[in-house]
Amino acid sequence: MADIDPVTASTLGYALAIGLLIGLERGWTSRHERAGTRVAGFRTFGLLGLAGGIAGFLPTMAAAVLLGGAVLLILIGYLRQSSEPGDLSATSAIAGVVVLALGMLATLGRPAIALGAAAAATLLLSMRGQLHGIVRGLSAAELRAAARFAILTLVLLPLMPDRAMGPYAALNPHKLMLVIIFVTGLSFAGYILARRARASRSMVLIAACGALVSSTAVTLAFARRLATSPTATAALSAGIALASAISVARVCVLVAILAPRAIAPLAIILGPAVALLAGTTWWRLRRETAQQEQAVVLGNPLELGAALILTVIVAISSIASHWALVAFGDAGVAGVLAVIGLADVDAAVIAFAAMPPDAITPRMAGVVLAMPVLLNMVLKTGLVLGASRSRAHFLAAAPLCAATAAIALGIGVALS
Numbered sequence: 001m002a003d004i005d006p007v008t009a010s011t012l013g014y015a016l017a018i019g020l021l022i023g024l025e026r027g028w029t030s031r032h033e034r035a036g037t038r039v040a041g042f043r044t045f046g047l048l049g050l051a052g053g054i055a056g057f058l059p060t061m062a063a064a065v066l067l068g069g070a071v072l073l074i075l076i077g078y079l080r081q082s083s084e085p086g087d088l089s090a091t092s093a094i095a096g097v098v099v100l101a102l103g104m105l106a107t108l109g110r111p112a113i114a115l116g117a118a119a120a121a122t123l124l125l126s127m128r129g130q131l132h133g134i135v136r137g138l139s140a141a142e143l144r145a146a147a148r149f150a151i152l153t154l155v156l157l158p159l160m161p162d163r164a165m166g167p168y169a170a171l172n173p174h175k176l177m178l179v180i181i182f183v184t185g186l187s188f189a190g191y192i193l194a195r196r197a198r199a200s201r202s203m204v205l206i207a208a209c210g211a212l213v214s215s216t217a218v219t220l221a222f223a224r225r226l227a228t229s230p231t232a233t234a235a236l237s238a239g240i241a242l243a244s245a246i247s248v249a250r251v252c253v254l255v256a257i258l259a260p261r262a263i264a265p266l267a268i269i270l271g272p273a274v275a276l277l278a279g280t281t282w283w284r285l286r287r288e289t290a291q292q293e294q295a296v297v298l299g300n301p302l303e304l305g306a307a308l309i310l311t312v313i314v315a316i317s318s319i320a321s322h323w324a325l326v327a328f329g330d331a332g333v334a335g336v337l338a339v340i341g342l343a344d345v346d347a348a349v350i351a352f353a354a355m356p357p358d359a360i361t362p363r364m365a366g367v368v369l370a371m372p373v374l375l376n377m378v379l380k381t382g383l384v385l386g387a388s389r390s391r392a393h394f395l396a397a398a399p400l401c402a403a404t405a406a407i408a409l410g411i412g413v414a415l416s
Contacts (some may be wrong), residue, residue, distance in 0.1 A: 012053045014111045015103035018118040019049020022099050025125050026092055048074075048096050052103025063104070070100055095125060145188060152181050167319050172354070176318075179258060179350050180311055208242055215247035219380045223387035226396060237396040238284040244380060244400060245277035251345055251373055258353040265366030269410035270373060273403035280399040313340070317351035325359050333360045337368045345372040367414050370407060377404045 023045025051070050055063040078093040098121055106114035162174035222236045222243075248270050256263040317340045324332030333355065340348040352365055360368070377400060384397040 011056075011107045011111050012050065014106040014115060015049045015053025015056075016046055017049070018102045018106060018114060019046040019052075019099045021118050021122055022049075022095055022125070025122050026095060029125070029128070045096065045099055048099045049103040052100040052105075053107045055100075056104040056107030067100055067104070071097060091125070091128075095121065149181075149185065149188065152177070152184075157181065167323070169322075171315060171318060175354070176311070176314060176350075179353070180314065182257075208246055215243040216376065216380060216383070218243040220383050220387075223384045223393065223396065226392045227388045227390060233392045233395075234284045237392070238281045240380075240384065240396050241277045241284065241399045242281040244377065244403060245274050245281060247376070248274050248277070248373055248403075251349070251369070254346065254349050255369060258349055259365070261357060262352065262362050262365035262369060265363045265414060266369055269366055269370045269414055270407060272406040272410065273377075276406060277399055277403050313347040314350045317347050318354045321351050321355055321359075325355070334364050334368045337365075338371050345369070345376070348372060363414055367411055370411055370414075374404060374407045374411065377407060 020042065023042040026045060027042035048070060051066060055066045058066065074093050074096040078090060099118075102114045102118050102121075105111075105117075157174070157177050160173040160177045162172065164172050219240050222240050226233060226236050252263065252267055252270060252274075255266050317336070320336045320340070321333050324336040328335075337348050337352055337360075340351060348369060352360070352369065381397050381400040381404060384393055384400065387393060
């Protein structure tokens with residue numbers, strides 16, 4: 001065996017540390033089990049990490065014998081544990097094999113990767129209760145949606161060609177799919193959080209999570225409830241204002257990530273409205289006297305039909321924007337983006353992000369992207385007032401009216 005320098009030899013310490021780290025978690029988890037029934041404990045995992053590290057220094061055949069023997073001992077321990085009454089789990093046995101592999105990886109010149117993987121494994125092992133709770137709370141629809149998201153991310157995205165193609169070279173399938181995954185993933189996260197929040201009976205939390213999917217659905221549901229829940233008027237009004245605030249802020253976040261050149265003028269136009277709605281939410285929550293469960297019907301944003309529609313809208317939008325640029329200049333682009341934004345503001349943001357940097361000025365882009373936000377605010381104001389003409393509904397609509405006026409004023413100033 002070749003001479004081993006001190007730096008290389010120190011990786012044995014990393015291998016031992018990996019075993020002790022994971023062994024600490026395993027030992028704590030199994031601390032209440034009867035002695036002699038555990039596959040491995042704190043010391044055993046430390047030795048497994050050290051054994052894996054030593055295997056990294058040995059010739060291939062000797063390393064195979066050492067690792068094979070260690071795995072055999074782990075298997076024997078698991079078989080003994082499985083004969084005992086109680087819950088059957090292979091987690092500790094699998095963790096032992098992982099420690100062997102990471103210990104060997106540490107001495108084969110990849111200590112940083114091995115240590116990072118050990119930290120991730122320890123975190124995963126320590127989240128047993130939380131992960132089991134997530135699995136128990138999953139519905140069949142959510143599970144199917146998660147599977148679709150995995151297909152989009154892990155299967156379709158790598159297959160998409162990363163080059164400009166189509167009319168006016170307006171489409172880059174890889175970038176288009178990447179952005180679709182980001183937008184639908186953000187909405188799906190809000191969908192999951194809103195469903196979990198429903199069980200917590202907090203209307204404000206439901207409004208915050210639901211706004212990531214559809215602030216319009218939240219507004220309609222809460223407006224209908226205002227007339228029948230006098231004890232929850234403050235919470236419902238706060239939820240309506242908060243849903244709109246988060247919806248507007250979401251647009252700004254998407255623009256900041258996908259089209260940062262337009263974020264400054266857009267933030268100037270929309271910022272006052274967000275501040276006004278957030279302030280209203282805080283003020284009305286101070287007057288809250290009760291919270292009740294409030295169901296909000298949200299469509300799953302990862303249904304294939306919804307994802308396909310968004311993809312088609314974005315593709316058409318991108319081609320139309322490039323055509324308008326060639327035919328009519330930046331004024332044409334502004335008109336196309338404004339029309340697209342009325343149907344789907346996310347599609348307008350994505351289409352703008354795909355445009356050449358000098359296709360439309362940032363100031364005009366801010367105005368164009370703010371227009372659909374303004375019209376959506378008008379729509380939600382109408383939904384609140386259309387649900388009833390009671391005093392509670394007028395109070396709930398007031399901040400929406402003020403936000404609408406603030407956005408309209410910001411657009412007017414930007415145009416002037």
